[in-house]
Amino acid sequence: MLLPEDGPRDGGRRRPLWQRISADLAARVAEGEYGDGFPGEYELAETYGVSRGTIRNALRPLRETGSVTAQRGRKPRVVMGGHGSAFGPVSSLFASVQASGMTQRSIVLARRVVTDPATATLLSLPPTEKLLFLSRLRLADEEPLAVDNVWLPARRVAPLLEVDFADTALYKELRERCGITLDGGQEELRADTATAADAERLGCAVGAPLFRIQRIGYHQGTAIELRCSHILGDRYAVTATFGDGVPAARPAAET
Amino acid sequence: MLLPEDGPRDGGRRRPLWQRISADLAARVAEGEYGDGFPGEYELAETYGVSRGTIRNALRPLRETGSVTAQRGRKPRVVMGGHGSAFGPVSSLFASVQASGMTQRSIVLARRVVTDPATATLLSLPPTEKLLFLSRLRLADEEPLAVDNVWLPARRVAPLLEVDFADTALYKELRERCGITLDGGQEELRADTATAADAERLGCAVGAPLFRIQRIGYHQGTAIELRCSHILGDRYAVTATFGDGVPAARPAAET
DNA sequence: TAGTGGTCTAGACCACCTT
DNA sequence: AGGTGGTCTAGACCACTAT
Numbered sequence: 263m264l265l266p267e268d269g270p271r272d273g274g275r276r277r278p279l280w281q282r283i284s285a286d287l288a289a290r291v292a293e294g295e296y297g298d299g300f301p302g303e304y305e306l307a308e309t310y311g312v313s314r315g316t317i318r319n320a321l322r323p324l325r326e327t328g329s330v331t332a333q334r335g336r337k338p339r340v341v342m343g344g345h346g347s348a349f350g351p352v353s354s355l356f357a358s359v360q361a362s363g364m365t366q367r368s369i370v371l372a373r374r375v376v377t378d379p380a381t382a383t384l385l386s387l388p389p390t391e392k393l394l395f396l397s398r399l400r401l402a403d404e405e406p407l408a409v410d411n412v413w414l415p416a417r418r419v420a421p422l423l424e425v426d427f428a429d430t431a432l433y434k435e436l437r438e439r440c441g442i443t444l445d446g447g448q449e450e451l452r453a454d455t456a457t458a459a460d461a462e463r464l465g466c467a468v469g470a471p472l473f474r475i476q477r478i479g480y481h482q483g484t485a486i487e488l489r490c491s492h493i494l495g496d497r498y499a500v501t502a503t504f505g506d507g508v509p510a511a512r513p514a515a516e517t
Numbered sequence: 518m519l520l521p522e523d524g525p526r527d528g529g530r531r532r533p534l535w536q537r538i539s540a541d542l543a544a545r546v547a548e549g550e551y552g553d554g555f556p557g558e559y560e561l562a563e564t565y566g567v568s569r570g571t572i573r574n575a576l577r578p579l580r581e582t583g584s585v586t587a588q589r590g591r592k593p594r595v596v597m598g599g600h601g602s603a604f605g606p607v608s609s610l611f612a613s614v615q616a617s618g619m620t621q622r623s624i625v626l627a628r629r630v631v632t633d634p635a636t637a638t639l640l641s642l643p644p645t646e647k648l649l650f651l652s653r654l655r656l657a658d659e660e661p662l663a664v665d666n667v668w669l670p671a672r673r674v675a676p677l678l679e680v681d682f683a684d685t686a687l688y689k690e691l692r693e694r695c696g697i698t699l700d701g702g703q704e705e706l707r708a709d710t711a712t713a714a715d716a717e718r719l720g721c722a723v724g725a726p727l728f729r730i731q732r733i734g735y736h737q738g739t740a741i742e743l744r745c746s747h748i749l750g751d752r753y754a755v756t757a758t759f760g761d762g763v764p765a766a767r768p769a770a771e772t
Numbered sequence: 773t774a775g776t777g778g779t780c781t782a783g784a785c786c787a788c789c790t791t
Numbered sequence: 792a793g794g795t796g797g798t799c800t801a802g803a804c805c806a807c808t809a810t
Contacts, residue, residue: 278779302795313781318796334796335789453708453726453750469724471708495708533798557776568800573777589777590808 280319283310287320291329291340300330300338328448341384341448341478367404370427371463372397381413384478385485392416398427399463406464408493414486418442432487442486444479451475453495460492471495535574538565542575546584546595555585555593622659626718627652630678636668639733640740647671649678651687654718661719663748669741673697687742697736704732706755715747726750 287306290296303321307314325332331339373396379389387393393413400408412432414422421439436442456470464470472492479487542561545551558576562569580587586594628651634644642648648668655663667687669677674695691697711725719725727747734742 280779304795313783315782316780319779332796333789334787336795337790338795449755451706451755453728453748453753455710455724455726469710471710471726473708493708495710498708535798559776568802570801571799574798587777588808589806591776592809593776 279312280316283312283316283320284323288324288329291324296330296340300340302338328450339383339386367401368398368410368427369401370396370398371409373427375416375423376413378413381488384488385413385415387415387485394419394422396427396432402497405497406466406494407497408491409460409463410492411490413488418486436486442481444481444486449475449477456492464492464494466494473498534567535571538567538571538575539578543579543584546579551585551595555595557593622656623665624654624656625651626654626664630671631668633668636743639743640668640670642670642740649674657752660752661721661749662752663746664715664718665747666745668743673741691741697741704730706730708750711747719747719749721749728753728755 303314303317306317324330328341375392376395382389382391394416396412398410400410419440425435452474454472454474456466456468456472458468461468472495475491477489478485558569558572561572579585630647631650637644637646649671651667653665676695707729709727709729711721711723711727713723716723727750730746732744733740
């Protein structure tokens with residue numbers, strides 16, 4: 263496997279081999295090249311003609327950001343970003359993104375059982391697996407705040423098929439009716455602008471700023487939910503506080 | 518060096534060697550054992566009787582959280598008391614770009630001393646306090662990624678007035694020239710669209726999606742920096758992983 | 773110049789999952 | 792049984808920093 267020798271240099275010297283391979287793999291993942299199976303470490307080592315240690319260094323950023331899976335014994339897979347959307351540098355800025363403060367009223371836009379091969383694959387399910395699809399418009403103070411789409415494996419959440427979610431929290435029902443408590447997750451948060459469909463459902467202008475959050479929730483190592491939220495940018499902000507040296511007060515301003 | 522054989526086990530089997538060494542080192546750091554000099558990798562390898570690769574795995578969590586320094590040629594040092602630092606390298610955009618295998622460069626747009634009552638107030642300073650204002654255009658792989666504006670109290674960071682920031686990280690200079698290591702911070706992340714001024718500096722269309730991140734960094738309870746970053750939405754995504762149930766396993770170094 | 777960490781190699785064994 | 796990733800070893804060379 264050839265890597266660009268004349269590619270970007272860092273102040274005149276070559277970048278480390280593992281970084282070039284990592285960038286190459288990230289680009290290929292972003293282009294959807296590995297939609298049906300990501301190569302293993304040994305195979306990558308041979309294709310690039312490097313040692314396995316170098317491949318492991320190259321894979322570390324992709325694995326830390328959840329772009330590809332890595333589990334003993336299992337075939338690796340591409341998790342996110344395979345939809346032709348190139349995502350470049352990624353940062354785990356937050357140990358936890360608090361999506362709380364969003365307890366409001368919901369309008370159920372859709373609740374039905376579907377089959378969706380792409381979504382099922384993201385949840386590590388067979389492509390034909392039946393999924394419960396739940397789409398809700400979330401209101402805060404009776405004003406639209408977000409559209410929230412969730413897919414869950416129908417087999418695991420059968421008791422939810424008859425629940426009215428207009429005024430209840432999904433996680434509460436999951437816990438009480440299915441005995442499932444999510445104990446982990448991955449989130450990816452992007453900035454985007456509203457499409458015509460977004461604008462209609464959210465009552466905003468086309469091109470208005472939006473957060474798009476994709477999340478996979480896990481219960482004891484098994485993927486349980488895929489959630490895609492589209493949140494109005496002017497009504498929502500993610501905040502994080504970290505470290506010891508922060509006084510209690512909490513300012514807020516713009517520039 | 519003996520490690521507790523009867524120590525914490527993971528479901529009946531021993532934890533990996535590097536994790537036990539990592540926990541041991543973290544405990545010693547927390548107790549202040551290495552106040553005047555942290556051992557190097559070779560010395561640690563000999564002390565614990567393991568290979569250097571194992572030591573490097575054990576040190577990775579300590580280095581990522583900023584508990585100990587690691588720079589070529591320099592003697593390693595313990596940075597803080599050992600408890601929850603994790604500011605500079607972790608959430609630094611500079612570092613996250615590097616970690617994803619891209620080249621990076623900054624173009625300094627402005628570097629001057631200003632007075633700005635609103636900003637000074639945010640930093641809990643008198644309104645007339647002089648501030649060092651630093652504005653940089655950040656490039657990843659020679660393409661614009663973000664505009665980064667920083668204000669710092671000039672009195673505290675006098676040595677930085679002459680530094681060229683085109684190729685260096687602010688936090689590194691803060692640490693080495695001013696003896697200031699940020700130990701806490703607040704961040705607020707918003708989705709927005711590009712104004713005409715943003716579009717000109719970032720080379721994007723007016724209305725393109727942007728992240729706006731505002732951060733206040735603290736050193737021992739005192740606000741040191743106000744940072745406002747404007748990052749292209751199509752080149753940046755924030756990811757977060759949380760909980761134990763996520764199979765795309767990350768190395769979890771506990772203590 | 774001596775010592776540091778960064779990188780890379782080649783090989784080995786093991787735990788785990790799939791088939 | 793075969794392939795996956797996780798771990799560990801032993802050695803090598805290089806870039807950088809301090810002295």
